[in-house]
Amino acid sequence: MTIKAVVFDFGGVYTGSPFTGVHGWHVERGLDPAVGLRAVFGPYDQDTDHPWHRLERGEVAIAAAAEQIKAVAAEEGLDIDLFDLLSSMGGGGGVRQDVIDLTLGLRSRGYRTALITNNVAEFADGWRAMIPVDDLFEFVVDSSQVGMRKPDPRIFQMALDQLGVAADEAVFLDDARGNVEAARALGMHAILVDDDHLPALDELQRLLDAEGPAPT
Structure with a gap:
């Protein structure tokens, strides 16, 4: 599919x-x-x-x-x-511009995009100021707003329902292995992002290429 x-x-x-x-x-x-x-x-x-x-x-x-x-x-x-x-967490070494550029490229090619984040209500203004949220995603599912957090399967299903896609029509990227495994258990394609994030981006591209042309 x-x-x-x-x-x-x-x-x-x-x-x-x-x-x-x-x-x-x-x-x-x-x-x-x-x-x-x-x-x-x-x-x-x-x-x-x-x-x-x-x-x-x-x-x-x-x-x-x-x-x-x-x-x-x-x-x-x-x-x-x-x-x-x-205070030691900071921005995790700063924003990865290549991931921003990749996401913008996906949207321009017709892919639906969303963000699922385990986050803290008091942090919202800070992390949202780091990236162009509205340009990158159709919507954000913030755990502190919806009362659910990854790896609860309901938070993934919420995103799928808002996107209007089946689980096997979506790819999920996360740096926490438990979250990746939870997404896979629901039927989503899922990719683990390590400290060296470039292999994950390559894996995403290979997966999209193998699944056929971008949606129109």
């Missing part, structure tokens, strides 16, 4: 992975990054009641989540200030 839509994640796709900065934050302080990441973000390939997951679903404000995460980290013997840690 011909691919009609390409759906993107934000952090780790249009920017470098924000988790790279978080890893470095732990290393600089002599903390175990694996333990710290688990305490702060929970099992990221699952959707749970961890404070960060509730934050991304818009169920709690960031100040409340910071206090709850501090308590979770303390159980692991860590003293973590969420706001200090978040």
